[in-house]
Every structure is written in structure tokens, then in C-alpha cells.
Amino acid sequence: xxxxxxxxxxxxxxxxxxxxxxxxxxxxxxxxxxxxxxxxxxxxxxxxxxxxxxxxxxxxxxxxxxxxxxxxxxxxxxxxxxxxxxxxxxxxxxxxxxxxxxxxxxxxxxxxxxxxxxxxxxxxxxxxxxxxxxxxxxxxxxxxxxxxxxxxxxxxxxxxxxxxxxxxxxxxxxxxxxxxxxxxxxxxxxxxxxxxxxxxxxxxxxxxxxxxxxxxxxxxxxxxxxxxxxxxxxxxxxxxxxxxxxxxxxxxxxxxxxxxxxxxxxxxxxxxxxxxxxxxxxxxxxxxxxxxxxxxxxxxxxxxxxxxxxxxxxxxxxxxxxxxxxxxxxxxxxxxxxxxxxxxxxxxxxxxxxxxxxxxxxxxxxxxxxx
Numbered sequence: 001x002x003x004x005x006x007x008x009x010x011x012x013x014x015x016x017x018x019x020x021x022x023x024x025x026x027x028x029x030x031x032x033x034x035x036x037x038x039x040x041x042x043x044x045x046x047x048x049x050x051x052x053x054x055x056x057x058x059x060x061x062x063x064x065x066x067x068x069x070x071x072x073x074x075x076x077x078x079x080x081x082x083x084x085x086x087x088x089x090x091x092x093x094x095x096x097x098x099x100x101x102x103x104x105x106x107x108x109x110x111x112x113x114x115x116x117x118x119x120x121x122x123x124x125x126x127x128x129x130x131x132x133x134x135x136x137x138x139x140x141x142x143x144x145x146x147x148x149x150x151x152x153x154x155x156x157x158x159x160x161x162x163x164x165x166x167x168x169x170x171x172x173x174x175x176x177x178x179x180x181x182x183x184x185x186x187x188x189x190x191x192x193x194x195x196x197x198x199x200x201x202x203x204x205x206x207x208x209x210x211x212x213x214x215x216x217x218x219x220x221x222x223x224x225x226x227x228x229x230x231x232x233x234x235x236x237x238x239x240x241x242x243x244x245x246x247x248x249x250x251x252x253x254x255x256x257x258x259x260x261x262x263x264x265x266x267x268x269x270x271x272x273x274x275x276x277x278x279x280x281x282x283x284x285x286x287x288x289x290x291x292x293x294x295x296x297x298x299x300x301x302x303x304x305x306x307x308x309x310x311x312x313x314x315x316x317x318x319x320x321x322x323x324x325x326x327x328x329x330x331x332x333x334x335x336x337x338x339x340x341x342x343x344x345x346x347x348x349x350x351x352x353x354x355x356x357x358x359x360x361x362x363x364x365x366x367x368x369x370x371x
Contacts, residue, residue: 157193206341245285253369267335276301292365
């Protein structure tokens with residue numbers, strides 16, 4: 001018979017196999033059980049052997065000693081066979097917890113019953129893992145929804161620009177009026193696409209913490225007047241009046257990134273213009289507190305149903321799904337999401353309150369400049 005002399009290749013490196021406990025360790029429980037059984041049988045045999053020769057009191061004393069000896073043997077057998085092993089499992093569980101969780105639970109450390117202790121710990125770990133699974137499922141659903149939304153948002157301006165350009169290439173180029181009209185529309189669509197891409201980049205950088213807030217001291221009242229001047233024409237197109245409730249000579253010095261806070265105010269007020277009622281009103285006000293200045297943007301528009309309040313800061317989220325970007329004012333759908341991240345970067349949060357038919361109010365706070 002031929003013998004293959006080719007050297008055998010070493011097995012691929014992989015995770016080490018769990019160490020098999022030595023034979024003596026596997027039989028330790030059996031040995032302990034046999035030893036305990038022999039000792040209990042010996043105690044009973046001794047008691048039965050000597051009890052006929054003892055007086056009543058001595059017999060009761062011998063019975064008590066036999067009971068105590070058997071109790072101690074049984075107790076130590078449980079300690080050796082069960083509790084010791086469970087405590088070893090619990091020690092391993094604690095090592096796992098220290099590695100997985102930053103804060104270790106201490107409410108089970110001093111319970112005398114290790115069975116109940118390990119049961120509670122397993123339930124706690126299972127509960128945490130279940131919460132993590134549910135959060136992962138929620139994030140996965142949000143990711144799918146985001147991909148669908150961004151695909152739709154990118155498709156709309158691209159298809160519009162394609163349509164206008166192909167129409168020109170098919171013969172409309174010779175008509176000067178049609179050419180100029182279609183080129184302007186194509187340029188507008190591409191400008192919208194550029195805005196969308198820039199907003200996507202901005203929100204991605206904000207979420208990753210790449211964008212640093214360039215904080216300085218500035219006057220909120222002055223900033224509010226600038227924002228109103230910038231949005232005045234847009235508000236006039238819908239006959240909406242803008243009201244700055246504070247006197248022009250009032251000063252509200254705060255610490256923050258002036259450019260980013262201006263972006264927040266523009267987004268909030270622009271959103272109120274787009275979705276507010278025609279011939280309506282928008283109010284902007286500032287109110288000093290002890291350490292913070294409260295910024296409030298309020299409108300008398302149609303309001304937001306309660307089931308949508310927690311989602312209006314999600315990317316591309318719209319209360320009325322039938323509205324297109326043209327109807328809603330041509331925004332990227334990311335303004336409120338960007339505003340949320342900017343305010344959070346200033347250690348604050350945007351709070352929204354609304355009633356259907358009674359308008360919407362958005363508030364956030366900024367740190368005051370120390371006097």
C-alpha cells in the first residue's frame with residue numbers, strides 16, 4: 001500500500017477549543033455524593049448500634065448529634081455540589097457584565113441565595129439585550145425609510161433637469177423664449193439638488209461631530225432682525241406678517257455659533273412660512289432667564305397633530321405625504337433635522353408644542369453671556 005509522503009498542512013488557526021476539565025473534576029460531584037452517603041449511613045448505623053444500650057436522655061442526645069451531623073453533611077454537600085458551581089457561574093457572568101456594560105449592577109451582590117441571584121442577573125441581561133435588539137430593529141427601519149426618502153428627493157430634481165435639457169436637445173433650442181425658460185427651470189432644479197446634497201453633507205458632519213461650533217458672544221435681538229429682513233419677501237408672497245416682539249433697542253447677549261443659530265432661526269421661521277396659513281402671523285421673541293435666554297418661534301397656522309410631534313425633526317419627514325417639494329416651498333426636507341443637531345451641539349434642545357387649528361410653538365435656550 002502506497003504511503004503519501006506529502007507533508008500535511010497545519011490546520012488553519014481558529015478560536016481555541018474550550019478546555020476539557022480533567023477527569024477528576026468531572027467525577028468530583030459523584031465522589032462527594034458517595035462520600036456523603038457513606039458518612040450519613042455510618043452515622044445512622046452507629047446511632048442504631050449504640051442506642052439500645054443508652055438511657056432515654058442519652059438516646060435523645062445521640063439522636064440530636066446524629067441529626068446535627070447529617071444536617072452539616074447535607075449542607076456542605078449542597079455548598080460543594082451546587083452553590084459553589086453556581087457562584088463560579090455568577091463570577092463568570094460578572095466578568096461578562098464588566099466587559100459589556102459600563103456600570104455594573106450591585107443590587108444582587110449581597111443576596112445569600114445564589115440561585116435567585118443568578119436568575120435575576122440573567123433576566124436583567126436578557127432585558128437589556130432585548131432592548132438593544134428592539135433599538136437595532138428601529139434603526140434598521142429608519143435606515144430603510146431614509147434610503148427610500150433620499151432616493152425620491154434626489155430623483156425629483158434630476159428628472160426635472162433631464163426633462164428640460166432633453167426637450168431643448170429635441171428641437172426646442174431654436175426657440176429663444178422656450179430655451180431661456182427651460183434653462184432657468186433646469187438651473188433651478190440643479191440648484192435644488194445642490195442644496196439637498198449640501199444639507200445631507202451638513203447633517204452627516206453634525207451627527208459625526210465633525211463640525212465644531214465657533215462660539216462667540218452675539219446679540220440675539222440683532223440676529224432676529226437680520227433673519228426677518230432675509231425672509232421678508234418670502235413671507236410677503238403668502239401675506240404672512242413677521243413680528244419681533246422685543247423692542248429694537250433691547251439686547252440679549254448669548255454665547256454660541258452666530259452663523260449656526262442664524263441657520264436655526266431661518267429654518268424654523270421658513271418652515272412656519274411654508275406650512276403656515278396664508279394671511280397669518282409669525283412671532284419671534286427672546287426672554288432672559290437666570291443663566292439661559294429662551295428663544296420662541298410661534299405661528300397661528302394649522303398646527304401639528306399629536307401623533308406627528310415626535311417625528312417632525314426626522315430627515316425628510318412630512319406630515320402631509322402628498323405634498324411635493326415644490327408645494328412645500330422647495331426645501332430639502334432637512335431643515336428641522338439640521339436645526340435639532342445644531343441646538344443639541346449648544347447643549348440645548350428644541351421643544352415643540354402644537355394644537356390642531358391653534359398654531360405651533362418651538363422653543364430652545366442659549367447660554368447667556370455673564371455680566
